[in-house]
Amino acid sequence: MITMTKTKQLTLIQAITDGMRTMLQEKEEVVILGEDVGKNGGVFRATEGLQEEFGEKRVFDTPLSEAGIIGSSIGMAMNGLLPIAEIQFLGFIYPAYEQIMTQATRMRYRTKGVFTVPLVIRAPYGAGVRAPEIHSDSMEALFTHMPGIKVVCPSNPYDAKGLLIAAIQDPDPVLFMEPLRLYRSVRDEVPEEKYEIEIGSGKYLREGEDVTVIAWGAMVNVAIKAAEQAEEKGITCDIIDLRTLYPIDKDIIAESVQKTGCCVIVHEAPATGGLGNDIISILNDTSFLYMKSPIERVTGADVHVPFWALEEHNIPTPKRVLEAIHKVTNF
Known part of the structure; x- marks a missing residue:
């Protein structure tokens, strides 16, 4: 049954x-x-x-x-x-x-x-x-x-x-x-029932061959929209939702980038000192010889979150992520 x-x-x-x-x-x-x-x-x-x-x-x-x-x-x-x-x-x-x-x-x-x-x-x-x-x-x-x-x-x-x-x-x-x-x-x-998701485990949301896009939280949907637009130009993306930021899933990051050779990291926190820097370090340690292009970050600026009228200019957008995807795949 x-x-x-x-x-x-x-x-x-x-x-x-x-x-x-x-x-x-x-x-x-x-x-x-x-x-x-x-x-x-x-x-x-x-x-x-x-x-x-x-x-x-x-x-x-x-x-x-x-x-x-x-x-x-x-x-x-x-x-x-x-x-x-x-x-x-x-x-x-x-x-x-x-x-x-x-x-x-x-x-x-x-x-x-x-x-x-x-x-x-x-x-x-x-x-x-x-x-x-x-x-x-x-x-x-x-x-x-x-x-x-x-x-x-x-x-x-x-x-x-x-x-x-x-x-x-x-x-x-x-x-x-x-x-x-x-x-x-x-x-x-x-x-409706109780279930658990393992802390420390990332997840593939889309699978492709050309570039890895890594995001979390609200930036996941931004990354997906950019990937959909990239597909129209024949570029396919792995989209990884980290889900846990610490301890980070190093294996899924390395596995994907060793396949695609290109990587874009998306987060809305400021660039300096952001988690994207740690992800780049992970890739330098595990996947440097697989890289076809420098890693791109799409992040917030190194400022306090702006007031309402300028807020959207600080947050990563599908357009900015798409530009980064084109940059790493056309290097």
């Missing part, structure tokens, strides 16, 4: 809610805390209805203090709970950086494995929604340079639920980055 998996059409934000609900139902240790996550359901309604369903002891509001939210969550995690801490925007996380860097990521090392910190930090990030200053920052590289924490960034609803469930069950802290511009702009078939 074949058992059919029931699915439902969900947006990315709905899939995140579904993942949290799944784990709240399964494990009494799971708690959710953050600013306005209770009665109001969070600034983007990711926790809508969860306090009513599971009670104020498991889904509760905190003062407006990111350092306090993370500091409290570390204590909870060290004492048997599985906290999911919401930071309203990634750009608001800076006051909590010290708690993450000096406490959450080091506790396993500091105590020789006696304590771990199974903490998930949810943080919407990225531009393209015309938010005010600090709300649109894309500073993932601050955390990929931080040993002891995993950094996850889904690009679609199916991956969002599976990766979030895996993150909640991980024994170490996980920064779960949620691309703002994808919250309600994409839908996907998402299983």
